[in-house]
Amino acid sequence: xxxxxxxxxxxxxxxxxxxxxxxxxxxxxxxxxxxxxxxxxxxxxxxxxxxxxxxxxxxxxxxxxxxxxxxxxxxxxxxxxxxxxxxxxxxxxxxxxxxxxxxxxxxxxxxxxxxxxxxxxxxx
Amino acid sequence: xxxxxxxxxxxxxxxxxxxxxxxxxxxxxxxxxxxxxxxxxxxxxxxxxxxxxxxxxxxxxxxxxxxxxxxxxxxxxxxxxxxxxxxxxxxxxxxxxxxxxxxxxxxxxxxxxxxxxxxxxxxxxxxxxxxxxxxxxxxxxxxxxxxxxxxxxxxxxxxxxxxxxxxxxxxxxxxxxxxxxxxxxxxxxxxxxxxxxxxxxxxxxxxxxxxxxxxxxxxxxxxxxxxxxxxxxxxxxxxxxxxxxxxxxxxxxxxxxxxxxxxxxxxxxxxxxxxxxxxxxxxxxxxxxxxxxxxxxxxxxxxxxxxxxxxxxxxxxxxxxxxxxxxxxxxxxxxxxxxxxxxxxxxxxxxxxxxxxxxxxxxxxxxxxxxxxxxxxxxxxxxxxxxxxxxxxxxxxxxxxxxxxxxxxxxxxxxxxxxxxxxxxxxxxxxxxxxxxxxxxxxxxxxxxxxxxxxxxxxxxxxxxxxxxxxxxxxxxxxxxxxxxxxxxxxxxxxxxxxxxxxxxxxxxxxxxxxxxxxxxxxxxxxxxxxxxxxxxxxxxxxxxxxxxxxxxxxxxxxxxxxxxxxxxxxxxxxxxxxxxxxxxxxxxxxxxxxxxxxxxxxxxxxxxxxxxxxxxxxxxxxxxxxxxxxxxxxxxxxxxxxxxxxxxxxxxxxxxxxxxxxxxxxxxxxxxxxxxxxxxxxxxxxxxxxxxxxxxxxxxxxxxxxxxxxxxxxxxxxxxxxxxxx
Numbered sequence: 001x002x003x004x005x006x007x008x009x010x011x012x013x014x015x016x017x018x019x020x021x022x023x024x025x026x027x028x029x030x031x032x033x034x035x036x037x038x039x040x041x042x043x044x045x046x047x048x049x050x051x052x053x054x055x056x057x058x059x060x061x062x063x064x065x066x067x068x069x070x071x072x073x074x075x076x077x078x079x080x081x082x083x084x085x086x087x088x089x090x091x092x093x094x095x096x097x098x099x100x101x102x103x104x105x106x107x108x109x110x111x112x113x114x115x116x117x118x119x120x121x122x123x124x
Numbered sequence: 125x126x127x128x129x130x131x132x133x134x135x136x137x138x139x140x141x142x143x144x145x146x147x148x149x150x151x152x153x154x155x156x157x158x159x160x161x162x163x164x165x166x167x168x169x170x171x172x173x174x175x176x177x178x179x180x181x182x183x184x185x186x187x188x189x190x191x192x193x194x195x196x197x198x199x200x201x202x203x204x205x206x207x208x209x210x211x212x213x214x215x216x217x218x219x220x221x222x223x224x225x226x227x228x229x230x231x232x233x234x235x236x237x238x239x240x241x242x243x244x245x246x247x248x249x250x251x252x253x254x255x256x257x258x259x260x261x262x263x264x265x266x267x268x269x270x271x272x273x274x275x276x277x278x279x280x281x282x283x284x285x286x287x288x289x290x291x292x293x294x295x296x297x298x299x300x301x302x303x304x305x306x307x308x309x310x311x312x313x314x315x316x317x318x319x320x321x322x323x324x325x326x327x328x329x330x331x332x333x334x335x336x337x338x339x340x341x342x343x344x345x346x347x348x349x350x351x352x353x354x355x356x357x358x359x360x361x362x363x364x365x366x367x368x369x370x371x372x373x374x375x376x377x378x379x380x381x382x383x384x385x386x387x388x389x390x391x392x393x394x395x396x397x398x399x400x401x402x403x404x405x406x407x408x409x410x411x412x413x414x415x416x417x418x419x420x421x422x423x424x425x426x427x428x429x430x431x432x433x434x435x436x437x438x439x440x441x442x443x444x445x446x447x448x449x450x451x452x453x454x455x456x457x458x459x460x461x462x463x464x465x466x467x468x469x470x471x472x473x474x475x476x477x478x479x480x481x482x483x484x485x486x487x488x489x490x491x492x493x494x495x496x497x498x499x500x501x502x503x504x505x506x507x508x509x510x511x512x513x514x515x516x517x518x519x520x521x522x523x524x525x526x527x528x529x530x531x532x533x534x535x536x537x538x539x540x541x542x543x544x545x546x547x548x549x550x551x552x553x554x555x556x557x558x559x560x561x562x563x564x565x566x567x568x569x570x571x572x573x574x575x576x577x578x579x580x581x582x583x584x585x586x587x588x589x590x591x592x593x594x595x596x597x598x599x600x601x602x603x604x605x606x607x608x609x610x611x612x613x614x615x616x617x618x619x620x621x622x623x624x625x626x627x628x629x630x631x632x633x634x635x636x637x638x639x640x641x642x643x644x645x646x647x648x649x650x651x652x653x654x655x656x657x658x659x660x661x662x663x664x665x666x667x668x669x670x671x672x673x674x675x676x677x678x679x680x681x682x683x684x685x686x687x688x689x690x691x692x693x694x695x696x697x698x699x700x701x702x703x704x705x706x707x708x709x710x711x712x713x714x715x716x717x718x719x720x721x722x723x724x725x726x727x728x729x730x731x732x733x734x735x736x737x738x739x740x741x742x743x744x745x746x747x748x749x750x751x752x753x754x755x756x757x758x759x760x761x762x763x764x765x766x767x768x769x770x771x772x773x774x775x776x777x778x779x780x781x782x783x784x785x786x787x788x789x790x791x792x793x794x795x796x797x798x799x800x801x802x803x804x805x806x807x808x809x810x811x812x813x814x815x816x817x818x819x820x821x822x823x824x825x826x827x828x829x830x831x832x833x834x835x836x837x838x839x840x841x842x843x844x845x846x847x848x849x850x851x
Contacts, residue, residue, distance in 0.1 A: 016362065
């Protein structure tokens, strides 16, 4: 089953989203900040990354830029998650190299749809 | 000749009569006895001619005398009149609070009043006919009133100004503020009027301060709320998420009896989220942080998406949802997110206030506008209720809140959105007969610009005009000076999107005040403005030492580039404004860097990249070197930078050696160096760096902020030092 890296600093959100993803059969690895996220992306080689944008140490935009700058991790699709439901943030996330974008609070079925779509695209 | 006798008698009588007239006129001309003899010799016709001539001559003389008397009378009359008028004028002038002076075509003083003498503080010698206004300006220049500017060029500028009506403010050494108004006169001279506006200025400033305090308080509140969005939404996230999760788990575990309660928690959470979102949106609008993102989008697909969300809501109250929008309706250029949110607001209201009725969404095109009409068969509203509909925090009836829920902010937000997009929203309704809300948006944004202007003008009495917008915390500030609200809206939005802090001024006066207080990084200036036109504002800016170096971009309908350049404008754009052009021009001019050169010496490409981007955004020109040796090569090949940013630990040649070499060189000895390092410094390092550099910054999360501040500080102290040495 696919492995998802969840980069999120809020413990409750991390716990909640990881449990829901696990119940859907995903293997979930977690990082609490952007720096560890970038490191785990390289060491764990996940199939997809869910990236919160306002993160400590290194923020989500910069972390995504680093993931996409590294040949080893460039191919991993990244979905940006942010509480800022602003159009500018969507542009900013996509500019940083994110493959898709979703706003928090997470609409789980919608997010699942986006995850499946990106994973499928990766297989093709 | 029997007929001769009576004829002679007749002529004698005539002659006698004329002589009598002549004598009566007081002049004795001829001997009476001679006349008949002459008459007899010359014959009656000739005599008649002579006598008539004589008579005319006498009459003319009489008339001349009378005329001369009359002229004298008139002269006296006019003299008296002139004296009276002059006295009137004099007493008018002397009793005025203003100082008035008139100059002739050679700019020599013709008339003035005492106030003028007092206000102007002009030495007596300039009240002589042989001294002109130009001499006076030269005197002012020599007295040092033009600062370091070239006196003759200031004079040339001022004289050029005299050809147009212009006005400016002057603060005298005693703090009195004078309003100086000058206008050319038909004979080529000019009139100058000086008004003491000290009190008005003080009142204005106090009012301004009070207004600013109020605005600041409101901004702080709105800014706080906007910043709180993350803090407010995160716990809600958890509430909604966990309740959803528990529902999934309860279902899996077969405990479906828990489901209704869990659903209630989820719904309450979602409801609260909706309310918070409304309040935050309104705060963002009020804080000037709501930006518009325009894209071309298919109307039908927006309608389908909205329908999908509203259908369950309508069904809940037993309503039938009717949507009338042909699939081939076409596109609209607008902010899709805001359009969707507006439609959802209107439709969810309609669904909420209607039971077992119909809610209809109809889309129509009216020339260059798209009209979204939401009609319901619900409870409707009275005139009075409609009046309060679009006001924040004033739901039509406080009992409505209890009955139907919601904050009542949805419509307020919808109207704000509609206006931001160049349109508006309106309502028609009757109690008990349902309501129709019409959202009208321009189909193309070029139309929106003019419509937004019209709407803004209509609204100018009620809508608070922005004084600051865009990215309020933005590093770079641009002052927009224009009397047209549409320009403030469009330029403001555009610059805001680009991350500028935008300051707004509607008049030249206001602009100068703001410029002095805020020291913006760049200014856009409209040429055609009432009262003080763009050229006068430009001249005033360039004449003010503190403001002269702020780049000004002129915006005009006409091509007057030559004048603009002559008066010191940094750029010139013809209206309608080309955003790309303005944006490029600003990024080139703007930023406090103002084109100063910075050399980065660092072996870490990522660090170089981040720093370069940051500096370039702030208007610096950036050079890069990957170690000390490359740094020296760069210095040899390029003009000396304003500052060097130096890493310490680098291959080939490290930062310490680079520093020693730079300080040993005669050319580079004085170059400011800021050390940016991750190295843990020991006492000897610190000693060396303190001796050889201006500032040490540790690499870390706040490097960028520290760096920008440090560079600015270094450049500022260098600039001051340079000024001190030249002065």
